[in-house]
Amino acid sequence: MLFPRKNRPVIIISLVALLTVVLLIYGARHPSESGFLRKLVLETSAPLDHFFRAPINAVQQVWQRHIFLIGLGDDNRRLRKENDQLTNQVVQYREAYYESLRLQKLLGLRDGLKFATVPARVIGSDQKSVLKTILVNRGTAHGLRKDLPVITDQGVVGRIIETSWHVSRVLLLTDANSNIDALIQSNRVQGILQGADATGCVLKYIPKTEDIKVGDVVLSSGLALTFPKGLLLGVVTRADKKDSGLFQKIDVTPAADFSRLEEVLVLVIKQDAVK
Amino acid sequence: MIYYLTLPLCLLLLVVIQHTVPGVFLLNSGTVEMSLIVVIYAGFRLGMIKGGVLTLMLGFIMDCITGVPSGFYILIYFAIFSLSFLVAPRIYAENAVFIILMTFVCGLLEGALIMVFNYLLYGTHLFYDIFRFFLPQLIVVSAISPVFFKFLDRFGIFYGGYARPVRRI
Numbered sequence: 001m002l003f004p005r006k007n008r009p010v011i012i013i014s015l016v017a018l019l020t021v022v023l024l025i026y027g028a029r030h031p032s033e034s035g036f037l038r039k040l041v042l043e044t045s046a047p048l049d050h051f052f053r054a055p056i057n058a059v060q061q062v063w064q065r066h067i068f069l070i071g072l073g074d075d076n077r078r079l080r081k082e083n084d085q086l087t088n089q090v091v092q093y094r095e096a097y098y099e100s101l102r103l104q105k106l107l108g109l110r111d112g113l114k115f116a117t118v119p120a121r122v123i124g125s126d127q128k129s130v131l132k133t134i135l136v137n138r139g140t141a142h143g144l145r146k147d148l149p150v151i152t153d154q155g156v157v158g159r160i161i162e163t164s165w166h167v168s169r170v171l172l173l174t175d176a177n178s179n180i181d182a183l184i185q186s187n188r189v190q191g192i193l194q195g196a197d198a199t200g201c202v203l204k205y206i207p208k209t210e211d212i213k214v215g216d217v218v219l220s221s222g223l224a225l226t227f228p229k230g231l232l233l234g235v236v237t238r239a240d241k242k243d244s245g246l247f248q249k250i251d252v253t254p255a256a257d258f259s260r261l262e263e264v265l266v267l268v269i270k271q272d273a274v275k
Numbered sequence: 276m277i278y279y280l281t282l283p284l285c286l287l288l289l290v291v292i293q294h295t296v297p298g299v300f301l302l303n304s305g306t307v308e309m310s311l312i313v314v315i316y317a318g319f320r321l322g323m324i325k326g327g328v329l330t331l332m333l334g335f336i337m338d339c340i341t342g343v344p345s346g347f348y349i350l351i352y353f354a355i356f357s358l359s360f361l362v363a364p365r366i367y368a369e370n371a372v373f374i375i376l377m378t379f380v381c382g383l384l385e386g387a388l389i390m391v392f393n394y395l396l397y398g399t400h401l402f403y404d405i406f407r408f409f410l411p412q413l414i415v416v417s418a419i420s421p422v423f424f425k426f427l428d429r430f431g432i433f434y435g436g437y438a439r440p441v442r443r444i
Contacts, residue, residue: 009323013357016327020334020353024346027338028396041339045291052295126294128306128408129341130393130401162342169342176399 039164046135046167049124084154088232088255091217095185095230115228115269118142120150122261123167132175132197134158136264139166147226149267155232155255156180156220157264170264173233173254174200181223182233184216193218193233193252201234203250210248212239218252228267278325286333289313290340308382308416310337312423314352315374315381318359320427330356344396351388355381371421378420382413 034042120142124135138144140163150157150170158178162169171178175195182193182203191206206212216236222229238251290310297307310333317326334349341348358381367373386409390401 009360012323012327013353013360016331017350017353017357020331020346020350022346024344024350024392027344027346035345037335038339038345041287041336045287045336045340048288048291049295052292056295124294126341129294129343130347130389131342133342171342176401177397 034162034164038162042135042162042164042167042169046123046137049135053124081153084255088153088155091185091219091232092230094217095219098185098188099230115267118144118266118268120168120264120266122264125261127172127258131161131177132172132195133161134170134172134258134261136168136170136266137166138266139163139168141165143268144168144266148269149227149231150264151231151267152256152261152264154257155234156227157256157258157261159226160266168266172258173256174258180227180233181221182218183221184210184212184236185219186213186216187211190221190223191250196251200237200254201252203236203252204247206248206250207246208241208248212236212248212250214239228269279328282329283332283336286310286313286329286336290333290336294340306412307419308412309423310352311355311382311385311416312378312420313427314355315359315378315420316424316427318356319363323360326356326360327353347392347396351385351392354388355384358384374421374424375417379413379417382409382416386410386413 120136120138123137148160158170158172160168161171178195180193183190189210192204196202218233220227220231232255234252234254237253240249243249293309317329330352334352337348338345393401
């Protein structure tokens with residue numbers, strides 16, 4: 001007998017617990033490696049998730065569209081989408097205007113990043129677990145990989161943290177583990193946009209000497225090279241200088257509406273372009 | 276053998292269902308973690324090998340579905356399974372009140388471990404989330420646990436009944 005019979009359960013439990021601790025440490029230190037089994041579970045769960053979610057969503061949509069708001073639902077959705085697109089366009093034009101002013105001074109310095117886009121459909125959403133994520137129906141077979149940015153016509157959604165062959169997991173902007181280099185459009189002050197779950201996001205490391213107003217637009221600064229420069233992240237909803245410390249407390253509402261995500265775009269930035 | 280062959284698919288179905296269906300009734304404000312009840316059930320009713328394999332598989336599937344590093348839920352569920360397994364022979368494990376209490380205690384343990392692991396792995400605090408989202412879910416899960424135990428008792432007949440008799444008064 002390898003172990004005394006009386007203590008066998010305790011010894012086996014201790015050994016398995018030790019192995020799982022080792023597995024957890026390994027998993028945490030090598031987050032980029034999605035093993036075959038993980039990919040297989042992700043690949044299998046996506047259609048199952050869609051199978052259960054599709055009828056539920058269909059019933060919810062029927063309820064919302066035809067019983068509550070007969071006729072108004074479609075108009076509202078169209079106008080909302082149009083409004084989002086126009087808002088985004090205005091932000092882009094304003095950004096292009098500021099950029100052109102700066103570029104005139106810098107004599108034609110250009111942002112060399114070039115990227116293609118891959119449209120993807122949202123097939124699953126998990127915003128109640130440890131990580132706030134969504135699943136999209138594109139994976140390594142479509143050229144996607146870890147750390148690629150994901151956007152909608154409203155603004156940035158998040159970045160890919162895990163891929164299998166035909167499914168990818170996107171970490172949402174609002175997750176506490178999401179950190180994006182950001183800048184305020186009007187005065188070019190730079191900080192880090194961190195997810196804050198229910199309250200949206202917070203913009204960190206902005207000194208109290210800077211003048212930040214409610215309604216200021218927050219864009220990606222392109223410093224960390226994951227997100228290209230100038231993508232719309234959100235709008236400042238609160239700027240508080242009363243807290244003790246060196247920095248302001250700034251709340252930001254994300255531009256993208258995560259409760260109504262259906263289709264997204266993945267920006268496939270070439271790795272050599274990033275480096 | 277049929278147990279080990281069908282187990283992965285059953286557990287995958289369970290995890291997918293618990294992430295999709297309850298959200299509709301709770302207006303997308305939370306999930307009902309039925310997998311926690313299954314783990315406690317495994318500790319009470321199944322043997323070490325059967326229950327242990329079920330727990331490890333369920334933990335792994337939860338890791339994959341939620342996107343956390345492998346080992347996160349495996350370790351949490353294994354701790355809960357071990358606790359239930361070691362406690363079960365010493366108590367009357369068929370009383371509904373006791374099942375509710377045990378589920379609540381194990382849920383609190385799970386919440387505490389999630390908070391600690393999340394801090395160690397990502398450096399983020401989930402303390403307020405635990406109170407805002409986790410505790411209401413835990414109350415719901417605890418309340419339905421005796422019913423779920425009955426369901427699993429019936430379901431277990433397909434796998435040849437209990438591998439481990441429960442203690443009766």
